[in-house]
Amino acid sequence: MLTHEKASDTFDRIKKLTSADEVEVFLSGGKHSLTRFANNTIHQNVAEANHTISVRTAFGGRTARASTNKFDDESLRRVVEASESLAKVQHSDPDLLPMPDARETGGDADEAEGKTARATHTPAQTGTNPATPSRHFAATAAITPEQRAEGVKHIVAVADRHRLTTAGTYSSNEWVEGIFNSRGVNKWHEQTSAEISITMIGEDSSGWQKANSPDAVNLDPKTLAETAAKKAIDTAQPVELPPGKYTVILEPAAALDIVGFMFWDYSGTSILDQRSFLSGRIGTKVFGENITIWDDVNHPLQTGSPFDGEGMTRRRLPLVENGVVTRVVYARATAARMKRSEYKDKAGPVEATGHGFLLPNEAGEMPVNIVFAPPTHPQSLEQMISSTERGVLVTRLWYIREVEPYEKICTGMTRDGTFYIENGRVKHGIRNFRFNESLIHMLSNVAAMSLPVRASGEESIDMVVPAMKIDDFNFTEVTKF
Amino acid sequence: MQDVANWALNTADLRGASYADARIVAQRSRALTTKNGKVGSASDAESVGMSVRVLADGAWGFAASENLSRAAVEATAAHAVEIARASSRVKLHDVQMVAEKSVRADWATPCKIDPFSISVEQNIDLLLNIDSALRSVEGVTLAETNLNFNREESWFVSSEGSDIHQTKYSTGAGYAAYAFAGNEIQKRSYPCSYGGQWQNKGYELIEELKLLENARRIAEEAVALHNADQCPEGTFDIILEGSQLGLQIHESVGHPIELDRVLGMEANFAGTSFLTLDKLRHLRYGSDLVNVVADARQEHGPGLGTFGYDDEGVPAQCTKIITDGLFTGYLSSRETAHTIGENRSGGTLRAEGWNRLPMIRMTNISLLPGNKPLSLEQLIAATDHGILMDTNRSWSIDDKRYNFQFGCEIGWEIKNGKRIRMVKNPSYSGITTEFWNSLDAICSRDEWTLWGTPNCGKGQPQQVMGTGHGAAPSRFRKIKVGCAFKNN
Numbered sequence: 001m002l003t004h005e006k007a008s009d010t011f012d013r014i015k016k017l018t019s020a021d022e023v024e025v026f027l028s029g030g031k032h033s034l035t036r037f038a039n040n041t042i043h044q045n046v047a048e049a050n051h052t053i054s055v056r057t058a059f060g061g062r063t064a065r066a067s068t069n070k071f072d073d074e075s076l077r078r079v080v081e082a083s084e085s086l087a088k089v090q091h092s093d094p095d096l097l098p099m100p101d102a103r104e105t106g107g108d109a110d111e112a113e114g115k116t117a118r119a120t121h122t123p124a125q126t127g128t129n130p131a132t133p134s135r136h137f138a139a140t141a142a143i144t145p146e147q148r149a150e151g152v153k154h155i156v157a158v159a160d161r162h163r164l165t166t167a168g169t170y171s172s173n174e175w176v177e178g179i180f181n182s183r184g185v186n187k188w189h190e191q192t193s194a195e196i197s198i199t200m201i202g203e204d205s206s207g208w209q210k211a212n213s214p215d216a217v218n219l220d221p222k223t224l225a226e227t228a229a230k231k232a233i234d235t236a237q238p239v240e241l242p243p244g245k246y247t248v249i250l251e252p253a254a255a256l257d258i259v260g261f262m263f264w265d266y267s268g269t270s271i272l273d274q275r276s277f278l279s280g281r282i283g284t285k286v287f288g289e290n291i292t293i294w295d296d297v298n299h300p301l302q303t304g305s306p307f308d309g310e311g312m313t314r315r316r317l318p319l320v321e322n323g324v325v326t327r328v329v330y331a332r333a334t335a336a337r338m339k340r341s342e343y344k345d346k347a348g349p350v351e352a353t354g355h356g357f358l359l360p361n362e363a364g365e366m367p368v369n370i371v372f373a374p375p376t377h378p379q380s381l382e383q384m385i386s387s388t389e390r391g392v393l394v395t396r397l398w399y400i401r402e403v404e405p406y407e408k409i410c411t412g413m414t415r416d417g418t419f420y421i422e423n424g425r426v427k428h429g430i431r432n433f434r435f436n437e438s439l440i441h442m443l444s445n446v447a448a449m450s451l452p453v454r455a456s457g458e459e460s461i462d463m464v465v466p467a468m469k470i471d472d473f474n475f476t477e478v479t480k481f
Numbered sequence: 482m483q484d485v486a487n488w489a490l491n492t493a494d495l496r497g498a499s500y501a502d503a504r505i506v507a508q509r510s511r512a513l514t515t516k517n518g519k520v521g522s523a524s525d526a527e528s529v530g531m532s533v534r535v536l537a538d539g540a541w542g543f544a545a546s547e548n549l550s551r552a553a554v555e556a557t558a559a560h561a562v563e564i565a566r567a568s569s570r571v572k573l574h575d576v577q578m579v580a581e582k583s584v585r586a587d588w589a590t591p592c593k594i595d596p597f598s599i600s601v602e603q604n605i606d607l608l609l610n611i612d613s614a615l616r617s618v619e620g621v622t623l624a625e626t627n628l629n630f631n632r633e634e635s636w637f638v639s640s641e642g643s644d645i646h647q648t649k650y651s652t653g654a655g656y657a658a659y660a661f662a663g664n665e666i667q668k669r670s671y672p673c674s675y676g677g678q679w680q681n682k683g684y685e686l687i688e689e690l691k692l693l694e695n696a697r698r699i700a701e702e703a704v705a706l707h708n709a710d711q712c713p714e715g716t717f718d719i720i721l722e723g724s725q726l727g728l729q730i731h732e733s734v735g736h737p738i739e740l741d742r743v744l745g746m747e748a749n750f751a752g753t754s755f756l757t758l759d760k761l762r763h764l765r766y767g768s769d770l771v772n773v774v775a776d777a778r779q780e781h782g783p784g785l786g787t788f789g790y791d792d793e794g795v796p797a798q799c800t801k802i803i804t805d806g807l808f809t810g811y812l813s814s815r816e817t818a819h820t821i822g823e824n825r826s827g828g829t830l831r832a833e834g835w836n837r838l839p840m841i842r843m844t845n846i847s848l849l850p851g852n853k854p855l856s857l858e859q860l861i862a863a864t865d866h867g868i869l870m871d872t873n874r875s876w877s878i879d880d881k882r883y884n885f886q887f888g889c890e891i892g893w894e895i896k897n898g899k900r901i902r903m904v905k906n907p908s909y910s911g912i913t914t915e916f917w918n919s920l921d922a923i924c925s926r927d928e929w930t931l932w933g934t935p936n937c938g939k940g941q942p943q944q945v946m947g948t949g950h951g952a953a954p955s956r957f958r959k960i961k962v963g964c965a966f967k968n969n
Contacts, residue, residue, distance in 0.1 A: 029547075032942065034941060034942055035567075035568070036749075036941055037571065038744075038745050038746045038747070038748055038749070039573070039744070039745050039746070040571075040573060041571060041572045041573050041574070042540065042541075042567075042568040042569075042570075042571045042572060043541065043568075043746055044541060044543070044746075044838055044840075044941075045540075045541060045542055045543065045564045045565070045567065045568040046543040046544070046545070046564070046837075046838050046942070047543070047544045047545070047560055047561075047564060048544070048545045048546075048836045048837075049545070049546045049547065049548070049557075050528075050530065050545070050546070050547045050836055051547065052528070064523040064524065064525075065522075065523070065524040065525075066524065066525040066526065067524070067525075067526045067527070067528075068526070068527050068528070069527075069528045069529065069530065069547045070527075070529060070547070078527075079527075082525045083525070085601070086523045086524070086525060086601055087523070089600070089601045089602045089605070090520050090523060090605070091519070091520065091605070091609075093519055093520070095519075144567070145542075145563060145564045145566075145567035145568075146567045146570070148567070149567040149568065149570045149571055150570075152571050153570065153571050156571055165745065165748075167745060167746070167747075167748035167749040168749045169749060169750075169941045171941075171942075197749055197750075197941075198749070199748050199749040201745070201748060206748075208749075245968065273516075273517075273622075273623045273659075274622045274623060274659070274661035274666070275623060275659055275661065275666055279661065360520065360521065360522045360523060360524075361521065361522050362514050362516045362521030362522055362625065398752075398879070398880055399877040399878055399879070399880070400877070401875040401876055401877045402875060403874075403875045403888050403908065403965045403966075404906065404965075404966070404969075405666045406661075406664055406665055406666050407664075407969065409965070409966070409969050411875065411877045411886050411888075411965055412877055413877065413878075413879045413880070413884070415752075415879070415880050416880075432879060434877075434879070434884055434886060434910070434964075436886075436964065436965050436966070436967065436968075436969060437969075438969055441969075458750060474967075474968050474969065476910075476964050476965075476967050476968070477884060477886070477910060477964060478884075479879045479881075479883050479884035479912075480755075480881075480883045480884070480912065481879075481881055481883070
């Protein structure tokens, strides 16, 4: 693994090679291993070690980036030269800012050394940054192929016991990210993660569960396997229901996969580009009173590095408060542009928030550590079901795509465990539906929520999100299984 | 590179692997974009590394490293064997591979102009000129352009004696104009959406695409959509333009014929397939006019699925997938071919890069053009009432590949053989086999284009792969239109 010391040394070598006015180096990489199983057999099993050096040079208002995965002198010389050559032929961009210094980026210079894990999370004042919890666990980094195989063996045993077929993954990862620049920024982050995803398959049904954590001790393959198996068993012989508007209960993974499609729009760049559904809506009530959403990298259930693509400390921000969209996130240059733009009075608080991507880029920034606030009166999944006269319980959504960008209509399918609820009880499995649903409509019709949990899907970034009971969810078609 | 491969294969052999192959890959890419009159991003990247795939105790192991030193390569190979032995702890059967003759070969993409030889200034000038043309149309609120160049050099060496060196180039280019007004965002793209057209070619592709020549028309269409009527909802005959049909082929033919999906190997993520093994040579997939091939050979064209050899050393081939409407073939690999009674792989195993395990991927999955001369304008003239849909805007299909829904950027209602009005937000949906059985006309070869899809995701960890899809505009009868906006 690349160490902070070696990364700093690499930055020093690059500094000596460049004639640019400013230079920034982003180093990332690590070890990634994934054991994949299907048909109750491990059929793919992979491991990778790789690190990338990404160099951005700047000459006045001109900048460009080049990257390599080689650390020898000749490769470093070439990558610096490539970055400089690309930068020098750019047209000067008056919006390009000087690189930030350590004071401007804020936060700890080396968060990896400040491993102050927090047992509980207390909402802090907007913009303050309590220490990031430790996200590196030696035991998770040391997981072996044999240990992953042992976990898979437990999952297959559950499948065998229920006469099901199982497919899924068990992965373990360790990686680092560091950003350095010629104005003194030096930030470093170390992280581990483990993830288990399980599909249990019956003759005409299936069930699914997925979980991940920086610390593998939080994962329980047997419990996940049993839950997925129960879903496959309980949805056997699915019944076809007509499409239409239904009360829907989305489990957390289903909720995150669909709501995740709106967070690209919580960006100053999207507002400036006039392609955000929040254009003209910031400061107004867009969703129901019960919806409050934060971006908070330091939340104990969140993961990732506490700095952005320029090394700016990610700030904790309320994006939505009681249904009102209060603000969007900004990279440094986006904030500066917004302050000069005609939209500045309709864009919420305008300041760099630490959510920018590596420069140069055209996308700007995005909140990537979404945390839904707990509801005033949380309900368990069971309570939501028991209060539902007629509805649909959804385990997972699939192949979600945006159909209409301003009303934020998304389409997609249910998958791997879709149930019919009648008179407060889960009755039976049903064939999967296609939905075409506006996220504005959906989040304005949330009748109940559970306490938020860390959830992971396949279509959107992981989030801390509740299960949601939604009125009038729009199913438009039904498929054949 | 021969030394690197030998270090890996020798170590795998010494550790007890019954089969091993090593791939060393060097990738180089350049990405240039502009947005509203300025360069959006300018970046170069290179990545070099090696991987070892082994069979030990009847199970697979795979390890990859960026480090090409002897010690690192041997450690990587040893780790691959260790992983294979761990895999063998959870297996029902030993892996079987059909035989493949070993080969020593050198293959390269025919490339007239090395795209990396064109100056960055020239490229940026082209993009800024397009940008300027797009924004010269009043009402355009955002213009985006892109150019992408890739070069991949690979060495494949196997314990069975294969030694293959390949060099591939791919080039992509496109742009989009957005118009935001009132409560609506409309968009038009050229030559197609999501990064434009991509092929395994050099810079000559850029010269062929007539990018600048079409910019103003595309921008005008984006603005005009605001005054267009909403696409009607109901059952209509539809005509799909080629790039949209290419994506339709990708989603509703290309993915379901992947044999690893059919066998359940992708069940946890990408899904399975309705094309169970009993359907081979029995299912009427489409109407008699439907002939689809999976063709990776250079003679099919410069598609993103064109190569000399796949990533387990099997030569490029043409497999008939649908023949006169009958389902006749899957995409297979050395591990899966025996399950359909084949004694040879169809040659479709590919990896995103040096650090990824090769898996079954679409090559060029193409709908062959109609035999009789038929232009798009003639097809429109022969249509009583229908909707012509152009350029993809959204796409979604279930995990067995039955139910799909596509949205397009623009449409035109056709009545009595004429386009009578532009319509906005067109969408259509259906069930795969019902849809392909409703096809009743395909334009001829002069309307046929080998479209590139550069962003096909599959696998865990996910890999992104380029695929090719030849298509000519075609007509489908009695298709459900407008479902995407129903009740919204």
